Structures are given as C-alpha cells and as structure tokens.
Amino acid sequence: MNDPIAMLKADHREAAALLKELADTKPGNARRKKTDRLSAALALHMEIEEMLVYPLVAEQVGEDEEHEAETEHALARDGLAKMNELLGEGGFGAAVAMVTAGIKHHVKEEETEIFPKLKASLERDELAKLGDEVAAAKKAGRA
Numbered sequence: 001m002n003d004p005i006a007m008l009k010a011d012h013r014e015a016a017a018l019l020k021e022l023a024d025t026k027p028g029n030a031r032r033k034k035t036d037r038l039s040a041a042l043a044l045h046m047e048i049e050e051m052l053v054y055p056l057v058a059e060q061v062g063e064d065e066e067h068e069a070e071t072e073h074a075l076a077r078d079g080l081a082k083m084n085e086l087l088g089e090g091g092f093g094a095a096v097a098m099v100t101a102g103i104k105h106h107v108k109e110e111e112t113e114i115f116p117k118l119k120a121s122l123e124r125d126e127l128a129k130l131g132d133e134v135a136a137a138k139k140a141g142r143a
Helices: 004-023 029-060 063-085 092-121 124-140
Strands: none
Touching (some): 004 029, 004 124, 029 063, 029 092, 029 124, 063 092
C-alpha cells in the first residue's frame, strides 16, 4: 500500500534538507538551482495536500485545522517568493530563516496532530486510495 502520510513526511524531510543547504549558499547559480528545486518541490507538495488531503482533514479532523494549514501554505508561498526576489541580495538568509521557521511549525502540527488524527479516522481502503492518489499526483508532477 502507498502510505500517503509517509510520502508527505518524506517531502517534509526533503524540504528541510534543501532549506538547510540554502542557508549556507552564496549568491550564484547553485543558490538559484537549489531555490528553484525547493520552490518546485514545495509547490507540488502543497498542491497535493490542498487538493487531496485537506478536504479530508476538513471532513475528518476539523475545518479549523484545515484552515490553519491553508494559511500556513499561503505564508510559505510568500516566503518562497521573497527568497526568489532576494536570490542575489544580502537579505536572502533572512528569507530562508523565515521560511524554515514557518515550515518547521507547519510540519510539527501536521505530523504530531493532523496526520495522526486523519490516519486514525480513515478506513484502510480509504487510506490506500489516498495513497494511490498522492503517488499518482507526485509521479505526474501535479495534483
């Protein structure tokens, strides 16, 4: 079975690793490539969560949790935009730190509160279906 929670957690680890690498980069092509990679990975991850996972969160866990997660995604998008804007500037490190802090907060809530509640509320076949949908969306590069 494709475990949707495990796949989403793997995305979280990838984003954290990229952010850590970005914190130490100097302006230039390597920074741009890593920022592009992070932006693409997070855009896909957020799209998958918003299209496939969060409707179930609203239904099974609570609308407040879903709304907060959506708000945190909007803040992450703003932070990524700021990182892209400051690629060659001195403020890039501050933008990375802001995105890192926001994502750490978001990941902690998802992994310790939202995901466990969602997993417990879904039947095995529902979880398997969600896992297949997440895997297919990741493979296709969109939700």
